[in-house]
Amino acid sequence: MQKINIVASLVVTLITSGALTGMVYAQDDIDTPLETIEELDANDALELIEDSSYGGWFKRDKFGVGAFAGTAGIGGHVSYEVNEWLYLKGQIGGFSYSTDQTIDNVDYEGDLSLFSAGVSANINPLYKVPVMNGFRISVGAYGVDNNVELNASSPGQSIELGGASFTLGANDRLEGNVGFSSFAPYAGLGWDWDFGKDDQFIISFDAGVLFTGTADVDLRAVGAFADFTAQNPSLNLQSEIDAEIDSIREEVEDYPFYPVVSLGFTWRF
Numbered sequence: 496m497q498k499i500n501i502v503a504s505l506v507v508t509l510i511t512s513g514a515l516t517g518m519v520y521a522q523d524d525i526d527t528p529l530e531t532i533e534e535l536d537a538n539d540a541l542e543l544i545e546d547s548s549y550g551g552w553f554k555r556d557k558f559g560v561g562a563f564a565g566t567a568g569i570g571g572h573v574s575y576e577v578n579e580w581l582y583l584k585g586q587i588g589g590f591s592y593s594t595d596q597t598i599d600n601v602d603y604e605g606d607l608s609l610f611s612a613g614v615s616a617n618i619n620p621l622y623k624v625p626v627m628n629g630f631r632i633s634v635g636a637y638g639v640d641n642n643v644e645l646n647a648s649s650p651g652q653s654i655e656l657g658g659a660s661f662t663l664g665a666n667d668r669l670e671g672n673v674g675f676s677s678f679a680p681y682a683g684l685g686w687d688w689d690f691g692k693d694d695q696f697i698i699s700f701d702a703g704v705l706f707t708g709t710a711d712v713d714l715r716a717v718g719a720f721a722d723f724t725a726q727n728p729s730l731n732l733q734s735e736i737d738a739e740i741d742s743i744r745e746e747v748e749d750y751p752f753y754p755v756v757s758l759g760f761t762w763r764f
Contacts, residue, residue: 557575560572561573561574561760563586563759565701566753567753569589570588572587573586580618581616583615584614585612587611589609589610590609591606594607600654600655601655604646605643605645607642608640608642609641611637611679613638617685619632620632630684631685633682637680639676639678639753641707642672642674643674645671647668648668648669654669667718668716669714673747675707679705679706681705681706683702701756701759704752704753707751707752707753710744715736
């Protein structure tokens with residue numbers, strides 16, 4: 496405590512000597528005259544500095560925590576307001592769900608798994624325009640683990656490979672994975688609505704894209720596939736699987752990015 500008081504006393508000395516006068520008078524919400532500052536003790540000086548927006552990195556209400564939900568999943572974020580037109584945000588989120596997908600006449604059960612974690616800079620070049628003070632441009636970088644597990648394993652299901660059809664047996668299945676780059680730049684637009692006492696709460700809307708790159712497709716046959724081999728002796732099973740991989744890749748190659756739309760909530764503290 497003695498060290499804190501010494502530091503605060505030094506700050507008061509700097510203020511009264513003019514070194515920090517510009518900092519104090521830069522704030523519209525600080526009306527303390529210089530002669531009053533000279534009479535402050537150490538504790539009062541610390542409170543004055545804390546109340547200033549230039550009171551250091553740990554000024555109250557520069558930090559925020561919150562949650563979001565959208566096409567990138569459900570997760571949480573933390574934010575730090577650097578100044579009136581820039582704040583930084585780090586977030587992490589994910590989600591998973593199952594769906595059925597037919598690709599090249601093969602019915603797959605697909606398990607989609609989403610995960611991302613990263614940071615973004617949020618810039619408002621129009622912050623001086625009253626009606627645009629919620630607008631922002633967001634750019635960032637994320638670590639991503641988005642993938643789809645594919646499985647065609649229903650006994651009795653008819654599958655076409657290379658123009659030939661065969662029926663899956665009890666132990667036969669096609670399984671594979673569609674994966675994307677583990678690193679993805681992000682670009683988007685957003686809007687923030689402040690409300691509550693001292694604009695302590697924020698509702699945010701974001702729309703942008705993660706540039707995930709071309710998909711990596713893997714597919715393999717599991718089981719005996721006796722029916723296929725017996726009924727189509729002239730066809731090479733692996734060649735037909737490679738052709739199926741190409742078909743899956745064609746389905747996703749036109750989408751080197753993942754759309755991100757989300758709604759979030761932040762509490763400043």
